[in-house]
Amino acid sequence: MKIKHYILFTLLGAFLFSSCESDLDVEIRDPNITLGDQIFTSAEAYKQSLAGVYANLSLSSLTGPGGSNIGGLDAGTGQYMRGLFNLQNLSTDETIFTFENDPGIRGVQRNSASPENVLLRGVYSRAMFSVSLSNEFLRQSTDELLQSRGIGSLGDIQTYRAEVKVLKALSYYHLMDMFGKAPFYDETTEAGFTQGEELSRPELFDLVEGLLLNSLEDLPAGNSGEYGRIDQGVVHMILAKIYLNAEVYTGTPRYTEALSRSEAVINSGYQLVNDYQFNFLADNNSNGAQNEIIFPIANDGQATQNYGGTTIIIQGQVGAQEQNGEELGVNPGGFGGLFRLRPQFSEKFTLNPLFENDARNLIITEDRPISLVVTDPNTGYITTKYSNRTSTGGFGSDRTFTDADFPMFRLADAYLMYAEAHLRGGGGDLNTALNYVNSLRERAFGDTSGNIVSAQLDLNFLIDERARELYWESHRRQDLIRFGLYTGNQYVWMFKGGPSAGTSIDSFRAIYPIPSASLATNQNLTQNPGY
Structure with missing residues (x-):
C-alpha cells in the first residue's frame, strides 16, 4: 500500500x-x-x-x-x-x-x-x-x-x-x-x-x-516492495552517499565502494521516468516516477498536512508578480514570492543556448532581472520544478497542502554518483559512466543533441550537471563541500x-x-x- x-x-x-x-x-x-x-x-x-x-x-x-x-x-x-x-x-x-x-x-x-x-x-x-x-x-x-x-x-x-x-x-x-x-x-x-x-x-x-x-x-529487494517503504535499494543508496563523501567525513576515500553501491542501486530494477518533471508532480507515486524515486517522503494534501516538504517548496515557487499558483496547482498568490534563484545557479542554464531545450530548465525569466535584491520578490529568476498538478493536468487534493512526494533519493543521482566515483578513481568503466550521464541528458533534451563525449566528462562538468539534474532536492551543500567549492x-x-x-x-x-x-x-x- x-x-x-x-x-x-x-x-x-x-x-x-x-x-x-x-x-x-x-x-x-x-x-x-x-x-x-x-x-x-x-x-x-x-x-x-x-x-x-x-x-x-x-x-x-x-x-x-x-x-x-x-x-x-x-x-x-x-x-x-x-x-x-x-x-x-x-x-x-x-x-x-x-x-x-x-x-x-x-x-x-x-x-x-x-x-x-x-x-x-x-x-x-x-x-x-x-x-x-x-x-x-x-x-x-x-x-x-x-x-x-x-x-x-x-x-x-x-x-x-x-x-x-x-x-x-x-x-x-x-x-x-x-x-x-x-x-x-x-x-x-x-x-x-x-x-x-x-x-x-x-x-x-x-x-x-x-x-x-x-x-x-x-529487507525486500530494491523496487520490489510497497512504494515509500525502505528496501535494499534505499540501503545501497545511502551507503553510496556515505562512501562518496567518506573523504570529507573520515579523511579516507571510499570511491570504490561508492561505485559498487551505485551499481547495486542501478541494478535493482529502478527505471527513469520518460518525463523529467513527472518526478515532482502531485501523482509522482503513480505516474511512472515511482520507479525512479528510490525513497520518497510522503506528502498528501489531506492525510499529511504540514508546512514543510513540497508544500513550502511549491507554494514558495509562486512568483509575487506572476501570481502563477494556479498553474502549479495551488492558490494564485502562493506564499508571496518566497523562493527565488541566485544568478550563479540560473546561469548554469541561461548562459548556454543549448539548455533552452533542456526539460530541466523550468526557470521563469520574463520581466525579471537575474540579479537579486533579497527583500524584492520581483528580482531574480524563479522556477516551476515542483507542482501540485498531476501528469494529466489535474489538481492535487488540496490547494494549500500539496500531494507531490519529496524525492529524497532518485535513480538519476545513482547514475551521476557512478560517474563521479569512476572519475575519482573508484574503478568501473568510462563508457558506462558516459552512457549513464547521456541517458539523463537524452531524457532532458528529448534526443541526443545534448549528449557529451568522453573528453567532456570531468569533475567540473559533473558538479554543474548535478546542479542541473538535482537542484532543490537537498544535495547541493553536500556536493559543493565534496568538490571543495563551498x-x-x-x-x-x-x-x-x-x-x-x-x-x-x-x-x-x-x-x-x-x-x-x-x-x-x-x-x-x-x-x-x-x-
Missing part, C-alpha cells in the same frame, strides 16, 4: 511522545497510555507504530499542520524536510528566501549561522527525535517481548525492525553530514533524560554504515558570506555549529571548532 495512505494508521509509536530540550527527555502525551504492553498488543499495532516512525519525516505533530511536537519550535521550523531544504539549499547558490527577517533565515542563507540559530535547532532536534522513535520501536520489538505478548515469532516484524534501523541510520547520516557529531543512543538506552556520549564524525560514519549493513538481508573563494555566489556580491567563507563553515539548546542539555556534547 502507498505510504501516504499507510501512515493514516493511528501512528501510536511516533506521536505518543513530545520531545523537549533533551533528545531523549520525552513525556507521555496521553496519560491513559503508559506501558508498552498496552500499546503493542498485536502485529497490526507494530505496523501502526512503524508507520509513525516514517510519519516523523512528514508531519510536525498530530494536532494539525500548525502544531509541533518538538518543544519550543513552530510547525515549519521543526518539520524534517523543510529543515533539510533550508540547510542544504538556502545556504548555497541555488536559492534565496525573500523574508530574511524570519528567525534563522539570514544566518543560514548568508553562511553565518550561530549556535543559537533556530533553524539548526529544528533540524538537530527533529533528527534526534527520529533516533528516539526508532530506538523505542526496536526496544519494544525484541523476540522476547513478542513472545511474552503472545504475538509469536518475529516474522514481518523482523522486516519492520530493519526498516526502522535504516530510518535511524538516515537521521544519523544527516547529522553526520551537516553537524559532524551527535549523541549516541540505542535501544538499550533507558528512555527519559539521558546524556548520550558524543560520537565524532568517523564514529558516526561507522554507526551509520553498521546499521545499514545489518539491516540489508532483512568554503573559501574558489566559487563565490551572490550573498555567499553576507554581501550582495558574495565573499569567501571560513573553512569551519563546512560544518554547522551544534545548537546551544543541545549543548545545554547534554554536557557530553562539545561545540564544533570556530563557533
